[in-house]
Amino acid sequence: MKRTFLFLLAGTLLTSACNTDKTTEVGAEGMNAAATEAAANPTVDNPNVTNETEVPNPNAPVMTFTESDHDFGDIQPGSVVKHTFTFTNTGKTPLLIGNATASCGCTTPNWTKEPIAPGATGTIDVQFDSHGKSGMQNKQISVQANTTPSTTVIAIKANILPDGAQGPVRQ
Numbered sequence: 001m002k003r004t005f006l007f008l009l010a011g012t013l014l015t016s017a018c019n020t021d022k023t024t025e026v027g028a029e030g031m032n033a034a035a036t037e038a039a040a041n042p043t044v045d046n047p048n049v050t051n052e053t054e055v056p057n058p059n060a061p062v063m064t065f066t067e068s069d070h071d072f073g074d075i076q077p078g079s080v081v082k083h084t085f086t087f088t089n090t091g092k093t094p095l096l097i098g099n100a101t102a103s104c105g106c107t108t109p110n111w112t113k114e115p116i117a118p119g120a121t122g123t124i125d126v127q128f129d130s131h132g133k134s135g136m137q138n139k140q141i142s143v144q145a146n147t148t149p150s151t152t153v154i155a156i157k158a159n160i161l162p163d164g165a166q167g168p169v170r171q
Contacts, residue, residue, distance in 0.1 A: 060148045061095035061118070064088050070126075072158035078131050085124045085154050089116045091147070099144045100124060106131070107139040107156065130160045 065087045072081050089095040094115035102109055106129045112122035126141055138157045144150055 056148055059092045061089050061091035061093050061116075061146060063095060063143070063145055063147050063152050064090045065152075065154060068153075069155040069157070072128070072156065074159045074161050075130055077134065077160055077163045080127060080129045081158065082125060082127045083156060085126065086121055087124070088121045089118050092118055094118070095122070095145055095147065097122070097124075097143060097145045101142050101144075102126075103140045103142075106133065107141065109141045109143075111143070124154065126154075126156055128156055128158060130158065134160050134162070136160075 065085055067085065070083045070085070072083070075081055094117055096115045097111045097113070100109040100111045108127045108129075109124055110127075111124045116122040124141070124143065128137070128139060130137070136157065136159050138155065140153050140155045143152045143154065145152065
């Protein structure tokens with residue numbers, strides 16, 4: 001008796017919940033009325049997204065690097081190397097770096113935390129630890145600032161020589 005009641009209850013719920021005629025339920029526009037309306041009005045209020053018609057801010061800070069990449073050349077395995085990237089704010093308002101992140105945990109950036117006035121310079125110190133690495137290494141550092149675009153990428157590379165303790169490397 002209990003099983004029959006459960007089957008009847010389940011069957012009733014399933015058939016009443018499964019209405020395939022959606023036009024009577026939501027109107028003549030169908031279920032995608034909101035999507036149709038959104039497609040007709042594609043404007044998005046997001047300051048980090050630009051399009052071809054947007055006019056850049058002429059007063060925005062501009063981060064101009066003396067070099068955007070650095071090659072350490074050949075380095076010994078297990079060594080830690082450092083390089084300082086220097087940039088100038090060639091814009092018209094103070095430049096503020098919010099964050100700098102590396103593409104790998106072996107690379108550590110440290111940057112000027114204070115606002116950089118127009119015409120002034122700032123630095124980003126990058127340290128690369130080659131422990132556990134071998135061969136050619138390319139690392140990128142993404143610098144997020146109040147510039148347009150908001151992210152600038154700088155890069156380092158190094159060739160980590162084979163470890164001589166293991167004998168010659170077979171080619």
